Amino acid sequence: MTKKDIFLNSTFTENxxxxxxxxxxxxxxxxxxxxxxxxxxxxxxxxxxxxSFTISLLREYIPKRIRMMVQTLIIASxxxxxxxFLKAFLPEISKNLGPYxxxxxxxxxxxxxxxxxxxxxxxxxxxxxxxxxGLGYTLVLIIISFVRELFGFGTIFxxxxxxxxxxxxxxxxxAPSAFFMLAILIWIINSPKKEKVK
Amino acid sequence: xxxxxxxxxxxxxxxxxxxxxxxxxxxxFLSVSKEIExxxxxxxxxxxxxxxxxxxxxxxxxxxxxxxxxxxxxxxIFILVIAAFVQLIEIIIERFSPLLYYSLGIFLPLIxxxxxxxxVSLFLIIRNYSFVQSVAYGAGSGLGWLLAIxxxxxxRQKVKEKFVPIGLRGAGLSLIITGIMALAFIGFSGVxxxx
Numbered sequence: 001m002t003k004k005d006i007f008l009n010s011t012f013t014e015n016x017x018x019x020x021x022x023x024x025x026x027x028x029x030x031x032x033x034x035x036x037x038x039x040x041x042x043x044x045x046x047x048x049x050x051x052s053f054t055i056s057l058l059r060e061y062i063p064k065r066i067r068m069m070v071q072t073l074i075i076a077s078x079x080x081x082x083x084x085f086l087k088a089f090l091p092e093i094s095k096n097l098g099p100y101x102x103x104x105x106x107x108x109x110x111x112x113x114x115x116x117x118x119x120x121x122x123x124x125x126x127x128x129x130x131x132x133x134g135l136g137y138t139l140v141l142i143i144i145s146f147v148r149e150l151f152g153f154g155t156i157f158x159x160x161x162x163x164x165x166x167x168x169x170x171x172x173x174x175a176p177s178a179f180f181m182l183a184i185l186i187w188i189i190n191s192p193k194k195e196k197v198k
Numbered sequence: 199x200x201x202x203x204x205x206x207x208x209x210x211x212x213x214x215x216x217x218x219x220x221x222x223x224x225x226x227f228l229s230v231s232k233e234i235e236x237x238x239x240x241x242x243x244x245x246x247x248x249x250x251x252x253x254x255x256x257x258x259x260x261x262x263x264x265x266x267x268x269x270x271x272x273x274x275i276f277i278l279v280i281a282a283f284v285q286l287i288e289i290i291i292e293r294f295s296p297l298l299y300y301s302l303g304i305f306l307p308l309i310x311x312x313x314x315x316x317x318v319s320l321f322l323i324i325r326n327y328s329f330v331q332s333v334a335y336g337a338g339s340g341l342g343w344l345l346a347i348x349x350x351x352x353x354r355q356k357v358k359e360k361f362v363p364i365g366l367r368g369a370g371l372s373l374i375i376t377g378i379m380a381l382a383f384i385g386f387s388g389v390x391x392x393x
Contacts, residue, residue, distance in 0.1 A: 021228055021369040025313045028221040068310075069281060076274040084270060099320035102273045106313035108225045174384065175219045179377030183370045191365030 003128050010117075010132035016109040017140040017182075018189045023109035026100050027141055028178040034157050037145035039093050041138025043082045043101060045131060048110050051075045052130030056118040071114045072105065079104045109137055144181045148172045203334035206327070210338025212386040216314050217346045218379060220321075223314030227347055228372050237351040240309075241344030245337065247287070247309050248318055251280050252336025255319040256329055276319050281310045314343055349379060 016022045026044075030036045054074050055062075062070045083101045086094035094101065104110070113133050118126035149155055152172030154162035171177050216222050223244070230240050255276050263269050288306045292299045309315060318339050322332040353375050362371055 022225060024228075025221050025224045025317075028224065072277055072281070073274065076277055079273055080270060083273070098324060099317055102320050103222070103313050103317055105273055105277055106316050175221070176377045176380040176384070178221065179373045179380060183366070183373035183377065186370040186373065187363070187365045189365075190370065191363070 003125065006125055006128050007132040010113070010129045011136040011139070014133075015136040015140070016112060016133055017137055018186050021186075022112050023107045023137060024182060026103055026107060027137065027144070028175075028182060029100050030097060031141055031145040031178055031181075032148055032152065032173055033096070034142065034145045034149050036093060036096055037141035038138070039086070039090065040097060040100065041134070041141050043079075043086070044104055044107065044109070044137055045134030046082060047075060047078045047104050048113060048134040048137075049127055049130035050078050051110060052113055052118040052126040053123050054078075055114050056121060056123040056126035059119050062119075067119070068111075071111065075110050075114075076105050109133060140182075140185065143185060144178065147181055148177060152177075201331065203330045206331050207334040207338040210335050211342040211345065212383065215342040215346060215383055216318065216339040217343050218376070218383045220317065222317040223312050223343055226309075226312050227343075227350070227376075228369055231347050231351040231354055231372065234348065234351045234355065237347045238344075241347050243306060243309055244312065244314065244343050245340030247280075247284060247306075248315055248340035248343075249333060249337040251283055251315055252318050252322055252339075253329070253333050254279050254283060256322060256327070256332040259323055272320075272323070273316075276316060277310075280315055280319075284310050314339065346376075346379065350375060 010016075013019070017024060017027055023044075026040060030040045051071075051074050055071055058070070058074075079102065082104065083094070086097070086101060113126075113130060117129045121129070146156065149157075149172075150161065151169045154160060154166045154168055169177075210216065214220065217224070217227060226240065231237050258275060258279055259269075259272060263272060263275060284306050288299075291306075318336050322335055327335055350372065354372065357371065357375075366374070
């Protein structure tokens with residue numbers, strides 16, 4: 001596999017969210033505003049890329065039995081960096097995201113990529129795979145939050161798009177709409193491919 | 199405002215259900231909810247671990263991390279406490295009750311990576327709960343999670359043989375069912391509110 005293939009594969013074909021249904025806890029929780037989703041996505045890309053890289057570097061030295069523990073610790077260290085960075089430079093968003101930054105640690109995508117890819121492949125490939133998977137995740141977040149923010153608040157990234165004539169759909173701000181949006185997204189993406197297989 | 203622990207307990211089950219309003223613990227929620235029995239097993243394991251770890255993490259945070267001024271390490275410490283606790287429980291159960299181990303044992307490793315467990319610990323720090331409130335919140339959240347996964351497992355067994363559009367089968371359908379459940383739970387929101 002070339003580097004480009006690895007990237008495209010982990011971003012689209014094997015997208016963690018819609019193909020493997022991983023990491024959707026945070027995908028649902030932060031998508032009420034686009035800016036939150038963007039920051040969250042960047043945080044995940046950073047953590048995913050660097051932890052994949054590190055785990056791959058150390059893959060020869062980590063004992064098999066305790067590898068989950070070691071991986072979790074590596075991931076947690078990078079999450080702390082993200083958290084401290086957000087607290088220092090973007091305190092407002094850090095407050096909005098609340099515990100969800102910390103929950104990047106238990107985001108199954110990161111563990112999933114660590115287990116499936118970076119514990120078997122060289123560091124540079126793992127780095128690319130990590131960035132790809134992170135971008136795929138961010139893409140899903142942005143799509144969902146675009147719809148939710150547009151209909152729920154009438155804004156995009158905080159700029160008013162739909163004026164006063166627009167009746168805000170308060171359902172879009174509340175929890176259930178996140179479930180529905182993700183379900184619809186998965187439905188749209190999975191439909192045509194399955195028919196071709198038939 | 200000081201909330202009574204009982205209100206926090208109730209609110210954690212119904213009005214701010216950890217799964218339906220905070221979206222935590224979705225991964226195992228979707229993958230395990232195929233059958234009622236295994237959902238029940240995992241659910242009870244979650245209730246137990248969540249109650250205990252929220253107590254442990256409260257003590258660790260307020261009596262070790264704060265005095266030593268290393269609050270920024272909370273993520274690492276919390277996840278270590280959770281993992282160590284789960285491992286310990288696994289060993290104890292295996293030793294004393296093989297029967298329980300076989301029914302509950304396979305779910306225990308899953309729990310370490312269940313984000314709801316870590317989420318509860320983080321929430322109780324952010325919301326500044328007292329010790330009793332924290333335990334009540336942990337127990338309530340666990341029960342709320344159990345309730346949600348049982349409901350989903352029940353509904354999924356009913357719809358198994360019905361016609362569902364191909365792209366929607368599996369995860370898509372579960373998400374829509376969960377969404378409808380979340381809508382129903384909004385009905386509770388007038389009763390008690392915690393943040």
